[in-house]
Amino acid sequence: MTNARSFDTVNYMEKPFKLNRFGPRLWGRDRAEMVRRLLEKQLANLDVGDTIVVGLEGVEVFDLSFASEMFGQAIRDMPFRHAGRFLLVEGLTEYTQLNLQKCLEDMELVVPSRSRRVYDLLGKHHPSDLTTYRAIHAQEGKMTAAELSGRLAIKLTAANQRLAKFLKLGLARRESALSESGREHYVYYALR
Secondary structure, eight states, X not given: XXXXXXXXXXXXXXXXXXXXXXXXXXXXXXXXHHHHHXXXXXXXXXXXTOEEEEEOTTOOEEOHHHHIIIIIHHHHHHHHHSXXXXXXXXXXXXXXXXXXXXXXXXXXXXXXXXXXTEEEEEESOOHHHHHHHHHHHHTTTEEEHHHHHHHHTOOHHHHHHHHHHHHHHTSEEEXXXXXXXXXXXXXXXXXX
């Protein structure tokens, strides 16, 4: 018997991780490593489908070495060490957003961000990734490849490729389900 939870029956939680408790100016790899270890402990306690929200309210600036160690390493490890869990950033200032964007582009990573209930992607991504992400999010964070294909007017193969990319980046997770006709297919879940 499995202990899997389904988005249809369970309310998933957002858990806060406030960076301002470490100060308004965050510098260096050593400090970032300490912060990342605390973040990883909290990630390890999340259930599948839960989200950790890294709040940057009150953080004025961080340098690129802090960003690459704290955010880059955490985001890179998400699909492997914390599969099925999500990381979201919010409360970015102009400077923290610029540094995080640069860091993630250099590391070829992407992370969802939220500002006033508007979701975006930071880091290295194609414009179609944001379109795909917002399409899934608009459907309450749950979508099949066929639904994505219809919603974006793209071929089913393209929808499957986009969703496979999201799995690899840790932007989505999937569960096996039965369609109305009784055929097995995958349902993809993203942060909601």
